[in-house]
Amino acid sequence: MERPSWAPDEIDLDRPSAARMYDSFLGGSHNFAPDRAAARAAIGIIPELPAVMRANRAFLRRAVRYAASLGIRQFLDLGSGIPTVGNVHEVARAADPDARVVYVDVDPVAVAHSRALLAGDDQTAVVEADVRDPGTLLADDTLHATLDLGRPVALLMVALLHFVPDGDDPAGLVRRYADALAPGSVLAVSHGTGDGRTEQSDRMVRLYAGTANPLTARTRAGVAALFDGFELVDPGVVFLPLWRPDSPADVPDRPERFCSYAGVGRKP
Amino acid sequence: MSASARRHQSPRTRRSVASEAGRRDPARLADAWAAAIADTSFVSLTRTGLTTHLRPLAVRLLAALSPTDPAGPARTVGVEVGRALVAAHFTDTETLCRTLVALGGALPARDPAARTALLSGLAAGFAAALRDRTLTEQEAIRQAAMAAQTRAERALRSTEARFRAVFTSAAAGIALGDLTGHILEANPALATMLASPPERLRGRDVFELVHPDDVAALRELIYERVASGRADRIRTEKRFVTDDGRVLWGLLAVSVVRDAEGRPSYLVAMGEDNTRRHELAATLAHQATHDALTGLANRALFTERLHDAFDQAAPAARLGVCFLDLDGFKIINDSLGHPVGDELLRVVAGRLAEAVGPDSLLARLGGDEFVVLRAGSTGEAEVVALAERILAALDAPVEVAGHELAVSASIGIVERATFGTDPAEVMRAADITLYWAKAAGKGRWATFDSERDAAQAARHQLTEALPAALRDEEFALAYQPVVDLTDQRLTGVEALVRWRHPRLGLLGPDAFLGLAEETGLVVPLGRWVLAAACRQARSWLDRYGWAPPVSVNLAVRHVCATSLVDDVRRALADSGLPAGLLQLEITERALMGAEPTTALRTLHDDGVRIVIDDFGTGYSNLAHLRHAPVHGIKLARSFTHSFDAPAHPDRADLAIVQALVSLAHTLDLTVTAGGVETRRQAYRLRELGAERGQGWLYGRPADPVHIDSLLTEPAAPLRA
Numbered sequence: 001m002e003r004p005s006w007a008p009d010e011i012d013l014d015r016p017s018a019a020r021m022y023d024s025f026l027g028g029s030h031n032f033a034p035d036r037a038a039a040r041a042a043i044g045i046i047p048e049l050p051a052v053m054r055a056n057r058a059f060l061r062r063a064v065r066y067a068a069s070l071g072i073r074q075f076l077d078l079g080s081g082i083p084t085v086g087n088v089h090e091v092a093r094a095a096d097p098d099a100r101v102v103y104v105d106v107d108p109v110a111v112a113h114s115r116a117l118l119a120g121d122d123q124t125a126v127v128e129a130d131v132r133d134p135g136t137l138l139a140d141d142t143l144h145a146t147l148d149l150g151r152p153v154a155l156l157m158v159a160l161l162h163f164v165p166d167g168d169d170p171a172g173l174v175r176r177y178a179d180a181l182a183p184g185s186v187l188a189v190s191h192g193t194g195d196g197r198t199e200q201s202d203r204m205v206r207l208y209a210g211t212a213n214p215l216t217a218r219t220r221a222g223v224a225a226l227f228d229g230f231e232l233v234d235p236g237v238v239f240l241p242l243w244r245p246d247s248p249a250d251v252p253d254r255p256e257r258f259c260s261y262a263g264v265g266r267k268p
Numbered sequence: 269m270s271a272s273a274r275r276h277q278s279p280r281t282r283r284s285v286a287s288e289a290g291r292r293d294p295a296r297l298a299d300a301w302a303a304a305i306a307d308t309s310f311v312s313l314t315r316t317g318l319t320t321h322l323r324p325l326a327v328r329l330l331a332a333l334s335p336t337d338p339a340g341p342a343r344t345v346g347v348e349v350g351r352a353l354v355a356a357h358f359t360d361t362e363t364l365c366r367t368l369v370a371l372g373g374a375l376p377a378r379d380p381a382a383r384t385a386l387l388s389g390l391a392a393g394f395a396a397a398l399r400d401r402t403l404t405e406q407e408a409i410r411q412a413a414m415a416a417q418t419r420a421e422r423a424l425r426s427t428e429a430r431f432r433a434v435f436t437s438a439a440a441g442i443a444l445g446d447l448t449g450h451i452l453e454a455n456p457a458l459a460t461m462l463a464s465p466p467e468r469l470r471g472r473d474v475f476e477l478v479h480p481d482d483v484a485a486l487r488e489l490i491y492e493r494v495a496s497g498r499a500d501r502i503r504t505e506k507r508f509v510t511d512d513g514r515v516l517w518g519l520l521a522v523s524v525v526r527d528a529e530g531r532p533s534y535l536v537a538m539g540e541d542n543t544r545r546h547e548l549a550a551t552l553a554h555q556a557t558h559d560a561l562t563g564l565a566n567r568a569l570f571t572e573r574l575h576d577a578f579d580q581a582a583p584a585a586r587l588g589v590c591f592l593d594l595d596g597f598k599i600i601n602d603s604l605g606h607p608v609g610d611e612l613l614r615v616v617a618g619r620l621a622e623a624v625g626p627d628s629l630l631a632r633l634g635g636d637e638f639v640v641l642r643a644g645s646t647g648e649a650e651v652v653a654l655a656e657r658i659l660a661a662l663d664a665p666v667e668v669a670g671h672e673l674a675v676s677a678s679i680g681i682v683e684r685a686t687f688g689t690d691p692a693e694v695m696r697a698a699d700i701t702l703y704w705a706k707a708a709g710k711g712r713w714a715t716f717d718s719e720r721d722a723a724q725a726a727r728h729q730l731t732e733a734l735p736a737a738l739r740d741e742e743f744a745l746a747y748q749p750v751v752d753l754t755d756q757r758l759t760g761v762e763a764l765v766r767w768r769h770p771r772l773g774l775l776g777p778d779a780f781l782g783l784a785e786e787t788g789l790v791v792p793l794g795r796w797v798l799a800a801a802c803r804q805a806r807s808w809l810d811r812y813g814w815a816p817p818v819s820v821n822l823a824v825r826h827v828c829a830t831s832l833v834d835d836v837r838r839a840l841a842d843s844g845l846p847a848g849l850l851q852l853e854i855t856e857r858a859l860m861g862a863e864p865t866t867a868l869r870t871l872h873d874d875g876v877r878i879v880i881d882d883f884g885t886g887y888s889n890l891a892h893l894r895h896a897p898v899h900g901i902k903l904a905r906s907f908t909h910s911f912d913a914p915a916h917p918d919r920a921d922l923a924i925v926q927a928l929v930s931l932a933h934t935l936d937l938t939v940t941a942g943g944v945e946t947r948r949q950a951y952r953l954r955e956l957g958a959e960r961g962q963g964w965l966y967g968r969p970a971d972p973v974h975i976d977s978l979l980t981e982p983a984a985p986l987r988a
Contacts, residue, residue: 054307111410112413116415
């Protein structure tokens, strides 16, 4: 007998959560011992992991600023995790105090925390949903109460799609969201890859294989293919730190060691 | 500066401490500081943003060390700056470490105590703020976790509550069991169904509740199909025995619940009490196959079983059928009324059932007809014994509504191998045999006789063909001469009817007259013979100028028919034959009634000759004979046969013929001797006084053309 859809998963704090591990990588304390232990173990295997996380965070910030520079004032952050420093709404409001943001995560703790943090803020909302189920998310009342999908939206899929295996058709998933967005919307993607750094990326893939979210590394072409329905803006799909860096000083010597691609596309 | 701090010094930091003048420039301090701590903590700021962010802090630090106007106690300022760093999300201890190194090298060294107080304050403030922040974040995440957990639990509770509601208020019986069939949980509906409280069902082996006859089948279904995981769900209907001893039919759906790895872990059974539907179906089925009056099997069930006996029989199998009806039942029904008749049937049915026993099927086909099917019989003797038991069971009178009724039955028995026959044939044979038993005198059994049946069948076929034969003129007349015994000259011809059967050939009257008599066709047949014979005689008269009287045999039935006079007169009129040339041969019995005698007298008065055929073989009222409208008698060949014996005729025959001739002559009747085959016979009969003779000596019955030759020479003796 299958569990009915109204019954939530149990909250198991003994199991590391990707969202809280991410927080830990970023220096936050919104995490528990099992999360920190898992994060430490990950760093033991891949010492660059915190740097990769931070680079992702920095990309998120740059992408939000870029979207804001296009006049976009609505943001949909999929797989937002624990709200931590440099949140989308903070960055977006720096550009326009009226910016509206919807955070989406499947982790109930992350959702509860986000709600506590954003309580009383009617320009932001938190939706507990599985991003692999666009039908449910796109029909969510809270989402529609906060965002007007008739106007451009910045869809943020940062460090998210490598958790969607090919069998779940990630391009199709993107397409479903793209279809729901107005022309002029943008899609920001960062994605794990094995290009250029076989050993580290292999370790990364092996590390995540044991978790609830196995990781699928994709090639540059594979990542570019995810922008179905979008036109890539310059510089296209590039290694993570190379996407419109704030300053030349931010460009590391070997960007491929971040094992990630990033890109932003615009819906024509 | 500690060794570890020095190790983290970047070249840029070293360059920035070169000039003492630069040590008082907040912009340069902020720049050096930013360079030191960039990338240590994750802060959502660009390098430029970071420098901008650090600048006010740098200003404050420098102000705290101002020799002229210190902004406050250096330690306090340090604490505030340390807190400000954490507030700006610089939470990594590496940030603090590099900050201390960078500031230690970049701040003015004029008042080392103040600088130390400033930096130690900064470290303390950073640590305190970090601790506060950590505690706050821990509290926040703990609250979030609790909130999420509470939400999940509430949802789970409501889920469970809904499941519990479904479970407890479902109309269907639901049980959760382990893979061995032990009940873990049962709902109230199931408890009600099985008349056992849920707590008494818990832990019980479900097979204890199943009807003993169904245990094996259900066990196999559950173990082999569901618990093994081969099937996800089975549906079946099985009998259960409730704790208060009732048997109920449960319509059952058993499904398997699998664990995360897909292995079967529980069984869920949902059951519905289907007993009423079952009873209704059983009642309907019983009604459809049983007789409402007696409760015995009805015709439908009997027919089904009879067919089964053929369908399922081994090649050498036999079967027996006793087909019976009550003798005189109609009279009882008519005289005492249907209620008495029905009650009689009920009592008889009971006695029959007892006599027949459980090995055979007793059915009531309707009315007072019963039938017993003995499938797998061993021979006729067994079924005859069964029939005798049945007859014996009816020996004692039946008392119904104050009447003591003697009942008997007639039984037709068919016992044979199933091979080579079929149900319809068996029932036809049983029906005929019952008829034979009845015809043989009731209260008895008869067994099927295939030869008798074949003969009857042949007769039946002829009977059926008779009307068409008459219509199609398949009949013909043969003529046999009758001579005057004194000179052997032709004095008459007897018309004898033949049937030119298209398939069986020429049939003599013995083959069909009896049938024609039974069916009444003998009257139209006689009419045809009359007409044909008259026409023939008339044609002889026309052709040869004279003709002997033509003799036509009349069946008793025809003589008795009201149409007789008309028939004869019409035949004469139609043919134009003088009445005196027609002779009617009747039997003694035809003279018994008053009406026929009147009719014959009318014809006699018309001039038609009338003779009594085979006189002396039937019952004659001799007193009556004296006044009978007859002209003569014919002696049966049975009397004349012995007249051919070389020595002398049988003495009795001699006496009879003498007496008959004497009687006839006394009554002024002519005597014709039949069956004359030899001259000796002819001589002796003539000697005794018989006037006429007929027989093979003078000619066999033959086509009319043979008579023609006799007519051409009327005076010639036929034999001499």
